[in-house]
Every structure is written in C-alpha cells, then in structure tokens.
Amino acid sequence: MSCVSPLPALPVPLSAAELAQVELTHELKRRNYRFVTCTPATHARVNARPENAQASDLAGVFGWSRPFSPELLDPALIRRMQAAGVLTVEQDHYRSTIRCSSVGDQLLLHSDYPTDEPDAVFFGPDSYRFVHAIEDFLRPGGIAAAGPPVWRAADIGCGAGPGALSIALARPAAEVLALDINPRALSLSCINAAVADACNMHALHSDLLNDVAGDFDLIVANPPYMADPQCRAYRHGGGQLGLGLTQAIVEAALPRLTAGGTLLLYSGVAMTAAGDPFRPWLQQQLDDSQYSWHYQEIDPDVFGEELLEPGYREVERIAAVLLRVTRKIHPAADITARA
Structure with a gap:
C-alpha cells in the first residue's frame, strides 16, 4: 500500500x-x-x-x-x-x-499464551468478529458508502490494533488513531502498522477519548466485557457484570461524532433471566431525534466457561453484540456545513 x-x-x-x-x-x-x-x-x-x-x-x-x-x-x-x-x-x-x-x-x-500479565495484549475470536464487522461496514456498497466519507477515525482500546488497522487499510486517505492506556498495546499497534505499511495509523495514549482533540467520522471499539476477579485490563469491563467500560465508551463517543459519523461497537453482554441489560440502557441514552441506531446479537453464546465463575451465578449466557450508532445530519447543519 x-x-x-x-x-x-x-x-x-x-x-x-x-x-x-x-x-x-x-x-x-x-x-x-x-x-x-x-x-x-x-x-x-x-x-x-x-x-x-x-x-x-x-x-x-x-x-x-x-x-x-x-x-x-x-x-x-x-x-x-x-x-x-x-x-x-x-x-x-x-x-x-x-x-x-x-x-x-x-x-x-x-x-503470548497464557495472557496472565496485567499489561497483556489479548487477541482472539472477538478480534476476528470485530474486524469482520468493520470490514463489512466499510466495504464498497456497504453501510458506510451511503454516508459521508471517513476522514478521521479512532479505535478506543485498540489492543494490538486490528480494528484501527482494518480502517487504515480500507481508508488510506483517513487519519486513524489507535488509542489505549496500555503502553504495551501501543507498541504492538505501532509494530503491526509498520508491518502492514499503514502509514495513516497512529498509536496514541488516551483514556477513552479524553487525551485527543476533535471529532471523528468513525469511532470503533472492542472493549473488555468480563467480570474478571483479577481486574486484568484486557478482560475486566467493570460495572455490573462487565458492562461498565462498554457503557463508558458509548457515553464518550456520542458527543465526538461528526454529523453523519458512526460509532461501531462490538462487545459482550451477560444475559440473565431478566433479559439484556444493555439494550434498555441504550434506549435511555440515545435520542431518536439525534441518532439512528441498530443493535443485534451476532453470537448468542460465547465464553461459556466463564459461567462457572462465582460472579456469573445469575447469568444464563454471554452474548456477543454489535451496536451501530450514527449521528443524524439535520438540514440546518447540512446547509451550514456546505456554506
């Protein structure tokens, strides 16, 4: 490239x-x-x-x-x-x-395996699903083709950089930021970008989006979503049953989207007899006059072995979910942008 x-x-x-x-x-x-x-x-x-x-x-x-x-x-x-x-x-x-x-x-x-170190950089089946979701979104004729061009993108909690790299290769004219708080992840992202000759991808230290300025046409994230007793950064999602970081990313990303910009988030949700705790939270967060959104389970049962852990006694399954949120382009804003 x-x-x-x-x-x-x-x-x-x-x-x-x-x-x-x-x-x-x-x-x-x-x-x-x-x-x-x-x-x-x-x-x-x-x-x-x-x-x-x-x-x-x-x-x-x-x-x-x-x-x-x-x-x-x-x-x-x-x-x-x-x-x-x-x-x-x-x-x-x-x-x-x-x-x-x-x-x-x-x-x-x-x-390397096993990923026991506190600063371990995980890669696995979730990474593949995440990349496939991004590639499907950005493919010719895909959903992104109907919206504004992607000139600036961010991958929150980039890990080894698979998400940021897939954007950088699909949109070589875009500036793509690979963001993480783990120096080891940033190092590996830089290495992987260099191997792929993705010269438009830049690995930067940032807690969510707090340490970078400006808005983004595309924000992606594949956050940790487990309730990990050891609180390992690459696994522990915090909050109720590991949902805390996923929610924090949604809250951080929405105000940083450009008009027509999209948040694409792949995560996991612990499903109980009461149902999905993430969807009703999203319904409270997302103003239909400001955002259009689509939410789906893309795998109903992942990491079933985690249900043996004490913190998951009330959990029936862990589902892999994909959320797509797009900031609507209002006519007045569109006229201002063209002017």
Whole structure:
C-alpha cells in the first residue's frame, strides 16, 4: 500500500527491538506462516494433548506458544528472535514471548499464551468478529458508502490494533488513531502498522477519548466485557457484570461524532433471566431525534466457561453484540456545513 497521508508514519520512532519485531514478522510472512488464534479455553485443551508438549513447526512456536528445542528453528530465525527480544530460555528449551496471528492477508503480533500479565495484549475470536464487522461496514456498497466519507477515525482500546488497522487499510486517505492506556498495546499497534505499511495509523495514549482533540467520522471499539476477579485490563469491563467500560465508551463517543459519523461497537453482554441489560440502557441514552441506531446479537453464546465463575451465578449466557450508532445530519447543519 502506498502512503498518501501527509502525517508522519508513526508518532515516535520505533525502538531497535520494535524494528526487529517488524523484521521478524516480515520473515514469518516470507515463510508463509499463518495461524488463527482460538479462545484461551480451546488453546489450553489443544496444548494439553501429549503430542503438543513441544512445538514441531512455526505455528507451534509463534501461535500455540509451545516450548521448542533449539534445533527446531534455523540460526537466522533464532537471531531475529534474539534481536527482537522475544526469545526466552526455559531449562533446555526455548520459547517465544509473542504470538503472531493471521488476519486476512496481514500478520499481527500480540501477547503470548497464557495472557496472565496485567499489561497483556489479548487477541482472539472477538478480534476476528470485530474486524469482520468493520470490514463489512466499510466495504464498497456497504453501510458506510451511503454516508459521508471517513476522514478521521479512532479505535478506543485498540489492543494490538486490528480494528484501527482494518480502517487504515480500507481508508488510506483517513487519519486513524489507535488509542489505549496500555503502553504495551501501543507498541504492538505501532509494530503491526509498520508491518502492514499503514502509514495513516497512529498509536496514541488516551483514556477513552479524553487525551485527543476533535471529532471523528468513525469511532470503533472492542472493549473488555468480563467480570474478571483479577481486574486484568484486557478482560475486566467493570460495572455490573462487565458492562461498565462498554457503557463508558458509548457515553464518550456520542458527543465526538461528526454529523453523519458512526460509532461501531462490538462487545459482550451477560444475559440473565431478566433479559439484556444493555439494550434498555441504550434506549435511555440515545435520542431518536439525534441518532439512528441498530443493535443485534451476532453470537448468542460465547465464553461459556466463564459461567462457572462465582460472579456469573445469575447469568444464563454471554452474548456477543454489535451496536451501530450514527449521528443524524439535520438540514440546518447540512446547509451550514456546505456554506
């Protein structure tokens, strides 16, 4: 992809280790590496099989996060891992401290398994659903085609950057901000943008939208939505049954939308016998004279293993939901804008 943005490729130069991670990812591309990341529960079950105790190929090393013998990889690749700072030695085995996942034609780096660290950067099935929702929205002839152009976009809580990257590649003339409070996430977003040559994507520290100025034609988010006892940033949604951050994003995003601008939010909702707690809250927040919106369950039952946790005793299922909110263009505002 050619760079058409007048902005600098990244807000700060990449460090030597980050540049080495870019080169490592390019090398994996040259070797036709691919890996689709599954849920942590599936990952644990597959890795628990006796034949998977050690990696036997690139997917085992960089996808399944399995230990591997020093002889498995050629010396050139080992040197790249060392330069990138992603190789650790565990007794007589090596291990990669990053994972690499396929998203369409792209490869994205993110945290290794298991993602136990407080600053871990998660990537998994939710990330794929999130990207698919954005791509469907922005595709030629899609919903976005009927509205104003997307010149400025933001991904709130970007993680490794899959959402921001999908926008940047689909709209190369747009300025795309990948926002997060986790420095590790911002580093990985910069690396993944550099690998994809997405020179219009910029990773910036921001708590929601509090640290960036201006309005946006498109705001996307895939927030954590679990009620996590350990309060890990990439999992814990806060509030009632993990819904707090999702609600905070809606409240922060709505006043920052341009006329015709859209919030596209993928999240999860803990459903109880009383029903969906998110929809009635949305109905209270969204003034039909100001916004048009569409809300749907796109998967009725995800992360079922979480229902075994004490905080989910009253929960019947966790549903993946997609919310699309568009600020209406009023005739007076449209006339002013044209003038």
